[in-house]
Amino acid sequence: MNNNQLVECVPNFSEGRRPEVVEAIVDCFRGKKGVKLLDYSCDTDHNRMVITAAGQPGAMKAAVVDAIGVAVERIDLRQHQGVHPRLGAADVIPFIPLRNMTMQEAVVLAKEVGHAAAERFGLPVYLYEAAATASHRTNLADVRKGGFEGLALKMQDQAWQPDFGPSQPHPTAGATIIGARPFLIAYNILLNSNDLDAAKAIAKAIRFSSGGLPACKALGLRLDTQEKVQVSINLTDITQTTLPQVFDAVCMEAATRGISVAGSELIGLMPLQALVDTTAHYLKLDDFSIDRVLEHTLWE
């Protein structure tokens, strides 16, 4: 692999409440040669953290395997509660090729990390998205279905044998889902409402799997700390559905139910193109493109 390759990793861990555990996991990405920690955020309601890091594939692999080790050691899913679905302590670990790297090379990296994590920590590992080894394992929601609590039963099914590691859950850390995929925007819209059914109905209306917007995944969730419900969104391809299209669709679906949008939040990072789309849409800008952004033209 050449040294100019750049891969992003956005691992999700099932810990968003204990700062000492959060910091121990984040530390695996700090001050490592060849790895840059770009962002991390915790959600208390989700009881979940998301790290965004970019770097060289080899250095990233070492950092991620270390972080999985910390999660396995410090998180006990038997004690874990949170509104976000999860299968394991180190729940989902996607690799995203950013520069001089093919999706196939990101798949190889995902498999190397999965193999190492299974060997070192006795962890069952499922490969998903571009790394999936069967079509029914491609979609994250399908792999995660049943959650940690249903995992032992699920793993008795021949169709759900892991790609690496033992064929029963790790007793405290469940299983880990590792894969490769294109860049994704993780984005939550908070509603001025406590009506979980409404949030679920709005999510259903906008997500592609139930006839909504292309490349849009969505869940309705309750946030106990805010006494508000939210629509939690993954936008997997902004060339198919833009961020303002998603926001406007949620506003419209909410309005028909007499609900207004309180605000929204981005998890991790968004690409410049998403800001270009949003700016052009709301300012009704003609002929606007990424080439009109000063920093982009300078950095190009």
Place this chain on the structure above:
Amino acid sequence: MNNNQLVECVPNFSEGRRPEVVEAIVDCFRGKKGVKLLDYSCDTDHNRMVITAAGQPGAMKAAVVDAIGVAVERIDLRQHQGVHPRLGAADVIPFIPLRNMTMQEAVVLAKEVGHAAAERFGLPVYLYEAAATASHRTNLADVRKGGFEGLALKMQDQAWQPDFGPSQPHPTAGATIIGARPFLIAYNILLNSNDLDAAKAIAKAIRFSSGGLPACKALGLRLDTQEKVQVSINLTDITQTTLPQVFDAVCMEAATRGISVAGSELIGLMPLQALVDTTAHYLKLDDFSIDRVLEHTLWE
């Protein structure tokens, strides 16, 4: 001056209709070592062109003086018509410090260019904004007041002697206004209306000089090619007034007059921060900042 200094120059020339003249001027910024042509655009109604270039101060100086020479040679303001106010063929030439450069160093560069243009082309030059030599010459609109047609009379006034060059207008090229200033967003909002008085009233309502938004300059103009009027805006400091604030203010002022906004256009470039402001505003994004833009974190 150190080699890592980066200055932007956004020269405005009074030619937006004859492609061969436009290209001859733009060519001064093409393929020059140390200068990068970032953008250029022509407006037929304004009969004006705006170039955006960035580069090293010395290389930029040479390119800009060449371009002034082409404008003086090829543009005859006695034949020039357009809706945008102008004083000269090479009308306004601002230098904007971008990196490793102080405003005072940009002022020195503006003065060097003004001196050279006056010497080489017999052109009167006024210094404005941070380069102004008297407070009444700071504001571009004041320096340009009266236009090319009123320049001979204006220059008889002791208060309007040029900073460089002869004390009468260049017969065909008028005078040139050169200065240094912070980054500015040039932005036009097109109205679904042919009512010039309405466009002027909206411009007056939003511009700072008549009690409107801080750091906002605005003019109401008629665009003959579109049979629509526009509000032509300069936003000189987006930390004081953001782009969405300006857009919403124009929409509101227009709505009270029964007019809707047809669209908007950016002249030149906008800084990433303007896209961040716009995205955060319309998506109601909490905790959003430039550090959440993928490319920014990578390029930093």
